Amino acid sequence: MAAPSLHNTQPWRFRLDTDTRTVRIDAAADLALRHTDPVGRAVHVSVGCAVLNLRVAAAHFGWAPVTRLLPCPDRPALLATVRLAEAVRGAPSTGLYEAVWRRHSSRFPFSGRPLPSDLLAELAEAAHLEGATLRFPGRDDTERVLRATREAEWRNRADTDRAVESRRLVSGPHSPWLGLPAAVLGPQDALERMPMRDFGAHRHPEVLPARAFETRPTLALLSTAHDRRTDWLRAGQALEHVLLLATRRGVRASLLHQAMEWPDLRRALDGLSADGPRLYTQMVIRLGYGPEGPASPRRPVEEVVEADV
Incomplete structure (x- = not known):
């Protein structure tokens, strides 16, 4: 997930429920910076960035993303869910998808x-x-x-x-x-x-x-x-x-x-x-305006995304 995060820690995990077409996004506590970010604010901001990218990608591929933040109070690590609903035919695209990979x-x-x-x-x-x-x-x-x-x-x-x-x-x-x-x-x-x-x-x-x-x-x-x-x-x-x-x-x-x-x-x-x-x-x-920054490394998909099938 090509989203910015503090020191490129990428503190998120995704799980797709194929039955409901819902993606759950959890904070990866083991990747948090406990001295620099002791209350986890930066983790939440980073996950929010990843959620926006997921919404942009969903819209690009014809889905209507339905987002809920902190959907389960008894699961504090579950920060968001994004359900992929059927999009209205001809709905306009945000045009931001290509920028996800160039940012x-x-x-x-x-x-x-x-x-x-x-x-x-x-x-x-x-x-x-x-x-x-x-x-x-x-x-x-x-x-x-x-x-x-x-x-x-x-x-x-x-x-x-x-x-x-x-x-x-x-x-x-x-x-x-x-x-x-x-x-x-x-x-x-x-x-x-x-x-x-x-x-x-x-x-x-x-x-x-x-x-x-x-x-x-x-x-x-x-x-x-x-x-x-x-x-x-x-x-x-x-x-x-x-x-x-x-x-x-x-x-x-x-x-x-x-x-x-x-x-x-x-x-x-x-x-x-x-x-x-x-x-x-x-x-x-x-x-x-200036030079484009080099890309930072990204975790392999299999480390980030799981699917319930």
Whole structure:
């Protein structure tokens, strides 16, 4: 399932009930990052991304996906079900299916070319369709987001448990299908303004030369009205919808997740989301024009999908 996940842990499992044409999506607790993601919020967001991809694929192949989030209270690991109902003949396709396979995080410098305002509005509408809010902060708020992310990155590097957890997934995880190979990590910012994740590797210029990143980045804050498990799953679906649409429009993206991993820094970003009632920040997205990121490895289908026949 080609969905983004924290450190490419791919923390999901699918089971297809062929009698009811229902796919059950469970969290894979053994693949969670207990230091970086102790409450499992990132797992829910990642599974939400995978659910959106499943919905897109179902629609592409002529099914009408019917989604339920947290359908069974006594089974907390069961995060969602998607029933493949008969589609209405001639129903329009989302046109996002091809982007599922082309979407890759790009942790490389982007050009300084701004994104058109109509495209930003289209991305915001994609998030809205999934029950989330996407806002593009102005220059001052962008600097606040970068400052919070730099602080989070510094904390992550100083936290031994988190650094070891991250380093394990970039220097040889127990499975060749998990984690991030060196090719996808990208450089650090030579000006030390863009806080690209170091993944606990403490990379130095002699190992991976630093490069200058865009000086006026386009950042987006993805937020929800509440901060419950269902909101995390909705945020994941909104995130993937935004990323697929951006990919279709030739825009690259990477995720600045570091501040989401520290409750006080995440709360500091909540006030930047919008005027009015508080919104809960679920992701910081960096968008721009630039090189396409390399693909990350994926778990074999037989490790991810089971079928009840």
